[in-house]
Amino acid sequence: MGERNLSRQEKIKHDFFLPPLMQHRYTLEKCIGEGAYGVVCAARDNQTGQRVAIKRVLKVFEDVSEAVRILRELKFLRLLDGHPNVCKLVDVLVPSNKDNFDDVFLVMELMPTDLKRVLTKMPDELSDDHIRWIMYQVFCALNYIHSAKVLHRDLKPNNILINSDCDLRLCDFGLARAEFDSENIVNWTGYVETRWYRAPEIILTNYTRYSTSIDIWSAGCILGEMLNRGVPLFRGTNSPNQLEVIVKLLGKPGPEAISQIRSDRARALLMQMPARTIPKLEEVFPRAHPEALSLLKRLLEFDPRKRPSAAQVLDDPYFAKFRDRNKEFTCKKVCDASEFEFERRRLSAADMRVLFWKEILLYHPELARSQVSSNYEMPSQVEMMRSQWKQTLGKVDSRQYSSLPRERLSEMHDMYQEQIRQASEAVMEHNLESGTGKPPSRGVVEVDNSMANLSVREGGIRKTESSSQGEEPMERTPHVTMGRNR
Template sequence: MILQQLQKKDVLIGYADATRYKYLGYIGRGGYGMVYSAIDTHTNEKVAIKLLKDVFRDVPRAIQFLREVKLLRLLKHQNIVEIKSILVPPCSDDFNEVSVVFELMDFNLYDVIRLDDNLTAENHRWLMFQILCAMKFMHEANVYHLDLKPDNILVNTDLLTKVCDLGLSRVAFREPSAVWRYKGYVVAEPYRAPEISGLNNSKYPYAVDIWSIGCIFAEILTRKQLFPRTSLVHQLNLITDLLGTPSADTISGISNDRARKYLREMRIKSPVPFAVKFPNSDPLALQLLQKLLAFDPKDRPTAEQALAHKYFRSLSNAQSKASQSQLIKKQEFAFERCKSVTAIRKLMYHEMLEHHHPQLLRNYISQVPVCYVKIYYDPGWIYIYII
């Protein structure tokens, strides 16, 4: 197994082009595998290698991995983590581990918030600016992260910031509200917008990420979670304790009967002034934070609107240099409807070759005989899987 090879021999072997990476040390464990640091001996650059185990144990797991590596290939931005390479296994038919080579970052934002008590107001501004730039880029491509939290934001010692872990992200090719067909557990609970818990069928999917960014911003300011939720009712109490009782119009738009009834019967609460909740904070920062944490998703700004806030006035030149995104093609994500682990493994192998060089993939496809092609029809879509 590649993990054992890595630990015992200090190099990655058995995968194409793997001997260029020399093992340095263990970094940590993620949700689906371990992360190690290594040296790229061709460039003398330090990298992070994520070893994903049992990738093809079931279809949802395999699709999540394929979704992330495909999105990271398509979304090239200075504030989104970059895949340097994906190590190609010797055989395309039976591999169950995937080794992804990322650029190496120093910390995640969770560590920075908990360990660094010397962050200045300007540091706060720069961190938020970069997170919003990443979201603006993603949202313009109709991609929604849906799992923003401090653990999924990487930071270097110079405060260069990059969003990572796009496995739960969704692309909206049809109407934006299509993302709401996915279950509400996709966002970690302390950063979960009220509407993602089933409170309403929002037509503003970007607002889920904006709420999460607001929670992260508050955590940067106070160094503790703003809404450490234990249940939907607990979350509603925490949110209304700070923001006050939602308006009658907002409550009437809630589709969750239990939540609507609970809010209607709740005692009237007045909002807490943010200057009281977050003392000694920049007034412009609190102005922006209040917009990000609007209870009603339609009242939250887009990432672009947030970046135009006066809070970021000093960074206007940096914003003008931001990358422009392009819409992602439907056929790139036809695999989302795939029901076969075998087919997803084949498509993952294709993606590995694509990451190295598109010509490698074209050469491989031209040399491999196609057993059969299965076509799935859906209005506006044709799904083709090579088995």
């Protein structure tokens, strides 16, 4: 079958691993998502048999701000690893050339869909038990990341992955921030939270300090959306209208709550709003359990100081039926400011590549120990996976690579060193006999330099012949699966 006759699905798989990577252990299955960011493919880990999702982020370094976001997510996923309700980053594929790679490949556990797709496709399928179980897991995840002083800052149904057992993973930490005890840090809010899930204290605000309470508000919006049969609670058309929509459902806040709003414009807007009769939540959500509405009121408290913490929410009677204290553990690691120093520096694309390379090596300690050069031409993760797919289509055989075995290389290196030692001793002995007593000068001894251009290391040899390629962004296609009753 020629490339011209490939279906779109086959072409995506064919082109997915064009940039060269080092040796891999994954076999592609199918494309499950596309977008401006890149492509996501389902694959199988050949070592463990586990199915994974491999996300290829295209041309990361063309936009340094986007590179910062991806690097931030890499760091948070590593630092927050260890909770069953937080997305796990399994691997980051190693580029074959650390100095000129453009794409980044993230390997994560495979989850078939997200909460937004479930709410869009089949909102009536979610029972009260479904909602309790989903929200309980959300707060287990928030309790964990908040204990590490991490704010998610973009909590919404799209960022809650879910499987057929209604088990979920909190994902997308590209906008997350860590709370540091520093007066020099001012939190940027321009892209915090999708507007409909944004806490009122950060609406119409550019620079301000805020706390984990912004995630609690967002979780309340998600609970309300599930109770509202998949319809978001606060669908504001712009920031001022967002405040109006919130007040319409919850009522005008008192002076004390308004004083917590940092934006002068937002405070003035709230004070100008007339008092109005607000609907009863029981009338807005007639099918909702009373315990769900009681929790909703706690979460959607206008004053951030009065919102409960994630740990306090877990004590709510609404979750008593499903509570499992083994899932409510906290994070033992607290994020260090030095991990995120790059956010406060002006960095070039080359600088960012260095930081990405260091982060990638943390998932490949054997490379970090051996310091194998990424310029050595060897079977790459990408090339091997591409070859697998071509063979499936009846295309070409795998490219054959060969290098000296490590043991043989060590023998040659030892022999080379022994030649130098013996020659040096011979010349020294000659000089001593002649009475000069001087060490041999350079060029006196002729040594076989056939090995001189090879760098001998624990992991093998290196050469410098490699390049990487980019691709054009593609559109996203949905991939939806429904959960079952728990």
